[in-house]
Amino acid sequence: MSGRIYQQPLLPNPLPRNLFHSLACCLTLAAMSSAVTPALADIRVVNAQGEHRMGDRDTREDAIRLATEAAKRNALEQVATYLESVTVVSDMDVTKDEIRTYTAGLVIVLNQQISTTLDGDVVVIKADLLAQMDTDEVAKAITALRENEDARAQLIAMKQENEQLQEELNAVNQTLGSASTPDQAQQAAQKRKEILNRVQSNAMVSQAWTNWILVSPEGIPQSLLNSASGLSPTNPHVAIAQQIITSRQPQAPPQPPRPGSRPGRMPSHELVPPPGSSGAPRTLNEMIHRTPTRPSQFGHPRGEQRR
Numbered sequence: 001m002s003g004r005i006y007q008q009p010l011l012p013n014p015l016p017r018n019l020f021h022s023l024a025c026c027l028t029l030a031a032m033s034s035a036v037t038p039a040l041a042d043i044r045v046v047n048a049q050g051e052h053r054m055g056d057r058d059t060r061e062d063a064i065r066l067a068t069e070a071a072k073r074n075a076l077e078q079v080a081t082y083l084e085s086v087t088v089v090s091d092m093d094v095t096k097d098e099i100r101t102y103t104a105g106l107v108i109v110l111n112q113q114i115s116t117t118l119d120g121d122v123v124v125i126k127a128d129l130l131a132q133m134d135t136d137e138v139a140k141a142i143t144a145l146r147e148n149e150d151a152r153a154q155l156i157a158m159k160q161e162n163e164q165l166q167e168e169l170n171a172v173n174q175t176l177g178s179a180s181t182p183d184q185a186q187q188a189a190q191k192r193k194e195i196l197n198r199v200q201s202n203a204m205v206s207q208a209w210t211n212w213i214l215v216s217p218e219g220i221p222q223s224l225l226n227s228a229s230g231l232s233p234t235n236p237h238v239a240i241a242q243q244i245i246t247s248r249q250p251q252a253p254p255q256p257p258r259p260g261s262r263p264g265r266m267p268s269h270e271l272v273p274p275p276g277s278s279g280a281p282r283t284l285n286e287m288i289h290r291t292p293t294r295p296s297q298f299g300h301p302r303g304e305q306r307r
Contacts, residue, residue, distance in 0.1 A: 042086070042088075042134065042135040042136065043132055043133070043134055043135075044079065044082055044132060044133055044134075044135065045110070045130065045131070045132045046075050046078040046079060046082075046130075046131050046132070047128070047129070047130055048071045048072070048074035048075035048078060048128075048129045048131065049071055049074060049126060049127065049128050049129075050066075050067045050068060050069065050070025050071030050072070050073070050074055050126070050127045050129075051067050051070065051124055051125060051126045051127070052064075052066040052067040052070070052124070052125050053119070053122050053123075053124050054122065054123040054124070054125060055176065055177045057176055057177070057179065057185045057188075057189065058176075059189075060125070062189070062192060062193070062196070063123075063125040064114055064125055064127070065196050066125075066169075066173075066196075067114070067125045067126060067127040068112075068114075068127045068129075068287065069196070069199065070127070071127040071128065071129045072104075072129065072284045072287065074129075075107060075129050075131050075284060076100055076103070076104055076107065076284060077100075079099075079103060079107055079131075079133055080096045080099040080100045080103070081096070083099050083103065083135065083138060084096050084099060086135050088135050088136065088138075088139045089135065089138060089139055089142065092139065092142060092143070094142055097159075098142070098146075099138075099142075100159065101155050101156055101159045102138075102141055102142050102145050102146075102155065102210075103133065103138050103141065103142075104203065104206060104207075104283065104284045104285050105141075105206060105207045105209075105210030105211070105283050105284075105285045106133050106134070106137055106138055106141055106210065106283065107131050107132070107133045107283055107284045108131060108132050108133065108281045108282070108283055109129055109130070109131050109281060109282050109283065109284065109287060110130045110131060110132055110281065111129070111130040112127070112128070112129050112130070112287070113127070113128045114126070114127055114128075115128070131284065140214070141210065141213075141214055144213050144214055145209075145210070145213055148213055150244045151209045151210075151212075151213055154205070154206075154209060154237060154240060154241065155206055155209060157237070158202040158205060158206055158237055161202060162199055162202055162203075165195050165198055165199050166199075168195055169192065169195045169196070169199075172188050172191050172192045172195065173192065175188045176188035176189060176192065194232075197231045197232045198231075198232045198235060200231055201228040201229070201231040201232035201235045201237075201238070202228075202232075202235065202237060203284070203285040203286075204224050204225075204227050204228035204231065204285060204286070205224070205225065205228045205235070205237045205238055205241050206285050207221075207224055207283060207285035207286055208221040208224040208225050208228070208241055208245075209241060210285070211224065212245055220242075220245050220246060221245075224286075225238055225241060225242055
C-alpha cells in the first residue's frame, strides 16, 4: 500500500428536507399572491365624450360647459353600467340609480381635452374625458353613504333635482336658439347660466358629503361648500350640508396655526390646464369651468379656426 491518503471529493451539502418543503410553500404562496392581487384593486378606466353644437348666440364658455357636462354624464353612465355587473357591487343589491347617486365623487379624471371642429358652418365644441375608479372604494362608499341617512337623503335629492334641471336646460337651449329679439336671447342665456351653475353647485355639495363621510369625517369640507355657494348663492343644499355637518363635529379646542402654514385653498378649476402646469386629479363632481378673463363670442361660426 502506498503512503497516499485518499480524500473523498467535496460535494455540496444536501439541502434538508424541511428546507425543500419551505421553498415549495413560498413558491405556492407567491403564485397565489400574484393571482389574487389584481382582483383586490380592480381599476376601471373609461373614455367619455360630450359635445355642443354652437348656435349664433352661444358663447364659447357656455359651449365648453355644456360639452363637459355631457361628457361627465357619459362617463358616469359607463361607470354605473360596469359596476352593476361587478360582483363586489352587485352582491350589495344596489340599483344603477343608486350607483349613479353615490359614485360621481369617486370617479377620478385623469385627463381632459377640449377641441373645436367645424361641421359645415357649425362650430362643434367637444370634450373628451379619461377617468378611472376603484371598485373596492366604490363598495366602501356605497356602504358608508347608505348607512348615513342625512348624506343619502341629500344625495338622492340633488340627483333628482339635477335630472329636472337637465330637462330645463334642454328647453332653454331651444328657446335661445329660436329667440327672435336680443332681449329674449339675453334672458335665455342668463337662465342657462343659472341652471349650469346650480347643477355644478349641487355637484360640489355632493362631493362635500362624499369627502366628509369617506375622507375626513373629523373636518368640515368648507372649501367645497364655499365654492358651491359661490356658484349658486340660493342653493338650499349648501345650507343643509353646512348645518348637518357642523352639528356632527366633535368639539375640540382651537389650535394655534403652525409657523408658515396658510389657509387651504380650492384648486383652480380649469377644463384645460395652461401649458406647463400640472393640475391635481379631480373627481367628476369637482370639475367646473372658470369664466375666462377674455370671454369670446361666436356670432359668426365661419370665422372659427380648427384647434
